Amino acid sequence: MKSLLLLLLCAAALIIPSLSGATSAYPTVPGTVDTSEFSITGEDKTLIPNRREVYGDGRIFDISHRYTTDMPAFESDEGIGQFLWLPKSMKNGSLANNSEMKLPAHTGTHVDAPGHVFDHYFDAGFDVDTLDLEVLNGPGLLVDVPRDKNITAEVMKSLNIPKGVRRVLFRTLNTDRRLMFKKEFDTSYVGFMRDGAKWLVENTDIKLVGIDYLSVAAYDDLIPSHLELLEGREIILVESLKLDDVKPGIYSIHCLPLRLLGSEGSPIRCILIK
DSSP: OHHHHHHHHHHHHHHSOOSSSOOSSSOOOTTSSOOTTSOOOGGGGGOOOOOOSEETTTTEEEOSOOOOTTSOOTTOSSOSOOOEEEEEOGGGTOSSOEEEEOOOTTSSSEEEOGGGTOHHHHHHTOOGGGSOHHHHEEEEEEEEOOTTSOBOHHHHHHHTOOTTOOEEEEEOHHHHTTGGGOSSOOTTOOOBOHHHHHHHHHHOOOOEEEESSSOSBOGGGHHHHHHHHHTTSOOEEEESOOOTTOOSEEEEEEEEEOOOTTOSEEEEEEEEEO
């Protein structure tokens, strides 16, 4: 019996990948380590991926952040950490490479559903699968917010966003400070104060609100601002947008969340088209 138990333990050690790091059987996720020590020779020089932010001769802008282990997570100094594993590897004899992913739904560029801050909406099923794709896709405006303040009612008035505009992306000091490229969460980020959120709801036709850090709401008004924006279940919040190197103006906005049944948030891929 002891011999059988020992054999089973050895077998388990061989087939279960370690979650703490890479092994020769379960190599490090491509693109997450420094590969400068490896040389590429001959025909393999063509096997270099082209990672881009702009497509179509400057017509299409990817405004989603690339997921990395050092990207910030809400109220954390450690970043999101490892989020990909390779339990099935061709290097270990599998027929194909099959990765597994685990990360919070409100990480990186993501969307909030009404159930995020309203528990009765969560229980009723107002999840990301119920969000209106028409709101998430269509003409919209990228605006620059005054850099010295949060988004208050006064700031909203000063932006002079015309009636009829339904989608607005707010670029703030967060982009200038490159907060989404810093591992440590920063509570001094710019976001909506409650009065700014209330003014938007009551005085504009905006249904898609996008911003350039992990929360659309300023840290000091975190829940109150969310409540103002999401109570009516008409406004969709897209957070952590990558808005650097894009000129303000009118674009065609396209955002698609995952259809995660029961989830109040989801990663989302967003692009702007001139």
